[in-house]
Amino acid sequence: MRYGPEHSWWVVVDPKTHSTLEDIVFKASLKDLELQFKGGLTIDENPTLFTDQKEAEVEGYGRLVALKAAQAIARSGACSKIPNATRIELLDGDGNLLFEADLPGEVK
Numbered sequence: 001m002r003y004g005p006e007h008s009w010w011v012v013v014d015p016k017t018h019s020t021l022e023d024i025v026f027k028a029s030l031k032d033l034e035l036q037f038k039g040g041l042t043i044d045e046n047p048t049l050f051t052d053q054k055e056a057e058v059e060g061y062g063r064l065v066a067l068k069a070a071q072a073i074a075r076s077g078a079c080s081k082i083p084n085a086t087r088i089e090l091l092d093g094d095g096n097l098l099f100e101a102d103l104p105g106e107v108k
Helices: 030-038 055-076
Strands: 008-014 025-029 048-050 087-091 097-100
Touching: 008 030, 008 055, 025 030, 025 055, 030 055, 048 055, 055 097
Parallel strands: none
Antiparallel strands: 008 025, 008 048, 087 097
16 A cells, blocks of 8 residues: 555654643644654654554553553552562563553652
């Protein structure tokens, strides 16, 4: 299949502390993505393209859940009880990585 500059995909990026689903899941064409990168989007934010909106929303929701879980663990003080813990990973029933998030070093 051929895609041109005007074709749109659903894009998912990693959430930040106060992100909502609408912040991290959006529709964009190649032209829109060019502007996103010029405006500060980086590959470190793991931009992922989807042709299906629902699949993109599921991915975005999973990324938000992983981040919120990491924040909750950090706030609970559990990180101090497990000093080598640095990230949280959500796995499926077969042990495949679905979503991951770094445990914050300091929670405000």
